[in-house]
Amino acid sequence: MKVNFVLPPIGSSGGIDVIYKYVDLLQKSGYDVCVYKAILANNMHRYHSNVKNIIHQIYCTAKTVFEKEKYRRTSDCFVWKICNKTIRDADVTIATAWPTAFEVYRLSVSKGNKFYFIQDYEIWDNPEVVKKSYQLPLNKIVISTWINDCLKQNLGMGPFPIVYNGLDTSIYHLTTQKKTESEISFLMLNHKLAKKGIPNGLTVFEKVKKKYPDAKLRMFGMSDNTNLPEDVEYFQNPSKDKIVELYSQADVFIFPSLEEGWGLTPLEAMACGCVVVGTRTGFVLDLGKHRENMMISEPGDVSGMVENVEEVLSDSVLMKKIQKNAIETAEGLDWEKSADKLMDILHCYIN
Structure with missing residues (x-):
């Protein structure tokens, strides 16, 4: 199965790490996975002034041009913008943040079933624009009941399939004895x-x-x-x-x-x-x-x-x-189990 992920171009966050964990696990399961990132920044509609929004867009584009190699990972494919000419045909294409949802929505059917992997209720940039992203006709997957509750209470949507994040306890485990002295x-x-x-x-x-x-x-x-x-x-x-x-x-x-x-x-x-x-x-x-x-x-x-x-x-x-x-x-949080559930959901829509 060919799977495309569309991510924000640069930056580090827990949410981005989650996506790359799924990329690795899907590849290990035999999936053909590619991560697309647009160099041309989206208009985030962060300010009331159109001029400020355009300046911010230019700044983010320039920052991506100069810093993309710093954030590049093996499966990444940087393109000028997300469109039918730059994205390969696939079985599935997955948006991973609200600006990418609009990009994925505009793609043709040859890019496969379109999904929106929602990791938060991201209304801190521009609530009205972000809410419109959730209302796009994309197949939605969320990571918690809290997100489902937000979408239901604010937009009358859902519930959608939930895939919990995993946790790598080979990394995160008790490594030193807890201190017993008076200091807390x-x-x-x-x-x-x-x-x-x-x-x-x-x-x-x-x-x-x-x-x-x-x-x-x-x-x-x-x-x-x-x-x-x-x-x-x-x-x-x-x-x-x-x-x-x-x-x-x-x-x-x-x-x-x-x-x-x-x-x-x-x-x-x-x-x-x-x-x-x-x-x-x-x-x-x-x-x-x-x-x-x-x-x-x-x-x-x-x-x-x-x-x-x-x-x-x-x-x-x-x-x-x-x-x-x-x-x-x-x-009890196992990345392999989470990846299996994600793959099951993808296959349900394809079949």
């Missing part, structure tokens, strides 16, 4: 999207620190740390080995997202035996169990998160139970 170690992802709830997470830590003055907060992420207090120990763009070390050394992982399509980092933390104190969004609706494999509060409920942190820190039996169950939950 917290860990949190840094991200500048408002939906990630980072200010709430920082507030949670500051409130807990009043009761546990020896508590320390470490954070990591792709962006710089200009949005963080000076006393936060920060690791910018750390290696996977370093991230696993951070997970393994932390007692509590704060997951304060207001909205989340899935949530890769808290699940990675769970695989490393870290107690996740998080919100009911993303994967939590599908896999989270309060006081069983994590501590859960509603999105935006800072007081609830503080109470959950203090409860688990004051109860060593509860903490050990959650650590054990969290590892078991993570071990």
Whole structure:
């Protein structure tokens, strides 16, 4: 089977890594897979001014021209733009982000059955334009119940087939003994999207620190740390080995997202035996169990998160139970099973 994926041209993210994981697994299963990326940037409709939008489009195009080799992977095919002349005929062509959905929709039937692999409710650029992408007549696949709920509540659509992300526990597992001294170690992802709830997470830590003055907060992420207090120990763009070390050394992982399509980092933390104190969004609706494999509060409920942190820190039996169950939950996420389900869905539409 010939499968085309259409991805944004450059950049790194958990969602992009997910697509490449499927590319690798489909290729190992004998599929002929090609990843297409357009050099000519899409108009993201990010600003009210058309002039600003065009300038942004020119900037992104130039950035792709100069940086594409930095992000190129073996299966990549960079083309000037996504169109019938540049994309090969195939059995399946899959959009992977809202701008690519419009590109895939415009392709001819010779490019195969058209799919939209939805990893988040991506309305932070231009909500109205993004919502139109979800309404395109493409076969949709989502990665969580939360996304299905968003599409149903906001657009009256779905539900659509769900394919959970897998997790590579050969990489993400407990590598060092948890610290037993009085210092309590917290860990949190840094991200500048408002939906990630980072200010709430920082507030949670500051409130807990009043009761546990020896508590320390470490954070990591792709962006710089200009949005963080000076006393936060920060690791910018750390290696996977370093991230696993951070997970393994932390007692509590704060997951304060207001909205989340899935949530890769808290699940990675769970695989490393870290107690996740998080919100009911993303994967939590599908896999989270309060006081069983994590501590859960509603999105935006800072007081609830503080109470959950203090409860688990004051109860060593509860903490050990959650650590054990969290590892078991993570071990149940298998990339091969996820790829098999994705392939089954593709075949259903073809047959």
